[in-house]
Amino acid sequence: MPEFSIDARLLGNSLPVADLTLSAVLLVRDANYPWLILVPRRAGLADIIDLASADRTELMAEIATASEALRATVRCDKLNVAALGNMVRQLHVHVVARTSDDAAWPRPVWGVVSPKEYPPGAAEALAAEIRKRLV
């Protein structure tokens, strides 16, 4: 069995929020949108259907937990939930809080506008607030 580790490209533009039963939760460093990524801690997987059935059910529960935590923390008109993986093949799920006046609305968030830096300390503060609601 290969050992699990989070892809460097996911780690490189995010900060850790919490570890759920199955998934590591990351906050993407892009102030345009409150944006979480769930990475199931299973090595070598690319697609949701690569997960065992019980893990898929757990992943859905964790998507709901992350969604509720985001919605309780930030303004959110619509949640975007997506497992794409065309760029970073490791299985990961985006959970993004969208508002009808955000930088990419109504388009998806990927590749539309350049990431915007959070003010110093703001990403860490947001991650801490979300963490309280996750664990």
Next chain:
Amino acid sequence: MPEFSIDARLLGNSLPVADLTLSAVLLVRDANYPWLILVPRRAGLADIIDLASADRTELMAEIATASEALRATVRCDKLNVAALGNMVRQLHVHVVARTSDDAAWPRPVWGVVSPKEYPPGAAEALAAEIRKRLV
């Protein structure tokens, strides 16, 4: 309770494939990518977390079923699974078979290239093949 019906914009560019326990399955009329949409037959919902917990688990099982059916029917290097809903607010989940030489790769499929017409009868034939693997 409002009655369930599928949004006219989803119906307008798709054809019906099958009815699963929870979701209606549609095939999008875009020959660029084999592209299914699952629409849970529950009225008035926008986000996955609007579903009851048991329905969320069923939705995940149906995402897996649709994914397996797609992968068994067409070439597929990567599955893209997404619930966005920024344009059509009714809860629906995209399940798209991507290949590394498709029209939008490696970008997401939404809004990148114009839909391409299937040759006459081809969409119906593909829907029939997928249906056999779904039911």
